Amino acid sequence: MTTRVLLATRNAKKLAELRRILSDAGVAGIEIVGMADVEPFDEEPETGATFEENAVAKARDAAKATGLATVADDSGLTVDALNGMPGVLSARWAGVHGDDETNLRLVLGQLADVPDERRGAAFVCAAALVPPGVEPVVVRGEWRGRIVREPRGDNGFGYDPIFVPDGGTRTSAELKPEEKDAASHRGQALRALVPYLRELAS
Template identity: 50%
Template sequence: MSGGASAASQPRLVLATRNQGKLRELRELLRGQVPGLDVDTQVVDAASLEAPDVVEDGVTFEEISLKKAHAVARHTGLVAVADDSGLSVEVLGGAPGIFSARWAGRHGDDASNLQLLLDQMADVKPEHRNAAFVCAAAVATPAGEEHVELGFLAGTLLTAPRGTGGFGYDPILQPHGMHVSVAELDPEVKNSISHRGTAFRQLLPELVRLLAGSHDDASGGGR
């Protein structure tokens, strides 16, 4: 870090992503939770600290999120947070799962991934179309401490996309107890029930503890 930067503006937490939407969500989750933490300047993304991309070769959401968090923590010397998420379909034995973003073969091709899954589920009866979004949110420190939490949003797979909000498989998952797809939800409602929001809210106490400890060390309280 630059020696000319004031302590008040130096990063204290890095999110292992280049997704600005995720960064905004984490900042809002932490706002007012940690004394002395300026979330707008001290909570940053991996790109701002030139952290390298991490090969996502784990076999569970937890493994992948922890690997990303540890790699970024080691590279930056900061407390790091990462997440990994996807769609788990009951009749497919949990697939697409960790392969959700590349189910049709090319990473990030949402339209093809969604259409392939709809085709695979075309003849499946409504009572067997249970599915859930899953998110693993992890935090790691440069010293090797780690913690991970899981969040879920369960529902039923629709037979055709509905709604224009969200991304990925949002247009074809109808949360249990609702009559709309995730893509039709108001963003605030979606954030309040989403798998990612749930996982990060469960992670928050550990994250706050680690940030409080890193602040004590940086200010000399640990000496």
């Protein structure tokens, strides 16, 4: 018997990532579906002060609306020189939700005068698993690095083209998908959910 689990996203790359992680971990008996595979429902705006609050709220709403165990994540970029911003506002930093290019250009503009040694940053991801009627499981991943001055690479999305992980020379957008899964904030958080998803499958 297969257990359907909703990943509360319309992002095909996020769906592929969770499917790869479960496959690599040898978890069988789970079918990951996305928002396009379920009946539409009213989605509340993300108003939480933390990544964790937003992930739990999103997962809870979707689990309640669909009756499916739901995984939701909220992630973003925290820049040291910007006091941890854009943070939970990452997807709408320039004022329009999901305009990756404008968001990225705004961060580069804000850091124009910041010297290389003070351009530290981290990608942060909180992921929540909410089985219907059960307390949520919340996990967190963090990927440290620095912000470069010009975008490079076309794998990935969001701020990937300007983020170079610690110890590396390539941006997140220049890494192969499997390299990114192994290190990224979202990869870390989703892997932390694997034992709980395995339990659901059994």
